[in-house]
Amino acid sequence: MTASTFSAAEIACHRSCNSCWIVRNGRVYDVTSFLVDHPGGAESILEYTGQDVSAVMKDASEHEHSEAAYELLESYFIGFQEEDGSNSKVRSSKQGVDQKASPALSSEKLLKTNGNPKSNLEKLDDQICEEFITARKPFLDLSKPLLYQMWTSRFSKETYLKQVHIPKHLPDPAYIFANPYLEIFTRTPWYVVPLVWLPVSFYCLSVGLAFINPLVVAAFYLTGLMIWTFCEYIFHRFLFHLDEFLPDHPAALTFHFLIHGIHHHLPMDRLRLVMPPVMFAALLILPWCFFRYFLAFDYACSLLSGALQGYVIYDMIHYFLHHGKPFADHLREMKSYHLDHHYKNYELGYGITSKFWDRVFGTLLPNYQ
Numbered sequence: 001m002t003a004s005t006f007s008a009a010e011i012a013c014h015r016s017c018n019s020c021w022i023v024r025n026g027r028v029y030d031v032t033s034f035l036v037d038h039p040g041g042a043e044s045i046l047e048y049t050g051q052d053v054s055a056v057m058k059d060a061s062e063h064e065h066s067e068a069a070y071e072l073l074e075s076y077f078i079g080f081q082e083e084d085g086s087n088s089k090v091r092s093s094k095q096g097v098d099q100k101a102s103p104a105l106s107s108e109k110l111l112k113t114n115g116n117p118k119s120n121l122e123k124l125d126d127q128i129c130e131e132f133i134t135a136r137k138p139f140l141d142l143s144k145p146l147l148y149q150m151w152t153s154r155f156s157k158e159t160y161l162k163q164v165h166i167p168k169h170l171p172d173p174a175y176i177f178a179n180p181y182l183e184i185f186t187r188t189p190w191y192v193v194p195l196v197w198l199p200v201s202f203y204c205l206s207v208g209l210a211f212i213n214p215l216v217v218a219a220f221y222l223t224g225l226m227i228w229t230f231c232e233y234i235f236h237r238f239l240f241h242l243d244e245f246l247p248d249h250p251a252a253l254t255f256h257f258l259i260h261g262i263h264h265h266l267p268m269d270r271l272r273l274v275m276p277p278v279m280f281a282a283l284l285i286l287p288w289c290f291f292r293y294f295l296a297f298d299y300a301c302s303l304l305s306g307a308l309q310g311y312v313i314y315d316m317i318h319y320f321l322h323h324g325k326p327f328a329d330h331l332r333e334m335k336s337y338h339l340d341h342h343y344k345n346y347e348l349g350y351g352i353t354s355k356f357w358d359r360v361f362g363t364l365l366p367n368y369q
Contacts, residue, residue, distance in 0.1 A: 004079035011081065015049040017042060023052045026083070029076040033171045037268035039322065039339045069343055072167055139163035139265075142170055145178040146262065150254040157248035164261040165346050173271045176258070185278075187271035190319040194312050196277045201308035208302030217302045224306025231307070232314050233357035235283065236350040243347075267342045273322055274315040318352050333368075340365050 006021075006028050014021035020032045022045065035042040048056055057065040140149050140163075155163070177183045208217040240260035246252050257265075259279070263272055275283075287307075292300045317331075321339070326332040334353070341349035349365040351358045358364040 005082050006079055007082045012050045015046075017046060020045060020049050021078075022048060022050070023081050024054050024057065024073065025052075026081050027077055028079045028081055029073055030078045031073075031076050034076065034169055037169060037171075037270075037323075039268070039335075039343075065343075069167075072169060075169070139166075142168060142174050142266075145175045147176050147254070147258070148178070150257050151250060153250055153253065157246060157253065160253045160257075160261075161243055161246075164257065164265045166265070167267050167343060168265055169268055170266060173269050174262070174266055176262070185276065188274050188276045189271060190274050190316065192277065193274050193315045197280075197308050197312050201305045201312070204301040204305040204308065208298050208305065211298040212302065220299055220302035221306035224303040224308075225310045226306075227303070228307040228310030228314065229353065230357060231287065232310075232352060233350050233361070236352070237361075237363065239283075241346070241350070264342060264346060268322060270319075270323065273319045280311065314353050321352070337365060337368055 011021050011023060011028060013019075014030070017035055018032065020030070020035055022029050022031055031038075031045060035045055038045055057069070139155075140146055153160075173187060175183055176186045205217070205221065208220065212220075242256065246256055253261075263269070266272065288300070288304065291303055295303065317334070318338075320326075320331070321335045324331075324335075326335050334351075334355075337349055337355065338352060345365060348363050349355075349358060349368075350363055355364060355368060
């Protein structure tokens, strides 16, 4: 099917939040549905609506976009821009697409014209063969429930880790379960976190104040707050990103996908940016038992109060870094830092509220000091 071509005048008609088109290297994209979820905010796209954004997307002073961002942009491709006089840029863009697709087409032709497909496949390098298959079959069908697809998947751990860290975008939350009653437990609006955990935190604080000197309670509260910042880093790096030690088995890959992989594959899904209360309660069990072994109940409660409020702050900031418009220098820097973790290098930059522990453990993203 031949791609459409659009004149500059046609493109200029789509310069609003209701119909937003942009151009890059002669290729036209309709990014209307992506405006609300753009990490930099809708305003940063609307400023360049109807214009060529090639230079802007590479401008480090604005925000140099990653390869993942370019791949995501391609999902909104609708056609080519007409050129005045010769259509050199259009032809160049089309040739680029044809050349990119040619390996798959030639391989397909090879399979069709030879009577022994197996012998031809054996001549292909394993990596080329896997990339060919992946190119023809999407990693996951985002229009269908994801749990069953992951559980029945047969891709390798290497393929999974590569594909799950390629960000995708959906206008609505993806489905994990086909059953709507199960599905509701996988979706957590941001306000659920403070509604559930702040009352628990205040209850723990009241337990401490009932039996301990307020100054001692304050000391334990602040200690709990600091301990949470360390737990935030440990959970993110060694549980959510347990990539190196992940077994190459569908069950292990499915577990990884459910606890964090889905967040990297769909980083702007508003209902999967904060932890479901049941999941966080499970994470709390081990630290609570550890501190309870050394501390009396009222002291442990004082410590837990600070840790819980630290967690609430963490999850609120995490949501804000994805969907909020930062109003302070620290938040602006942390937004850029966290989105670079998603879109540029998921193996570094585990801090959410600060970069402190990344500095301590040597996992700081480049260009951030």
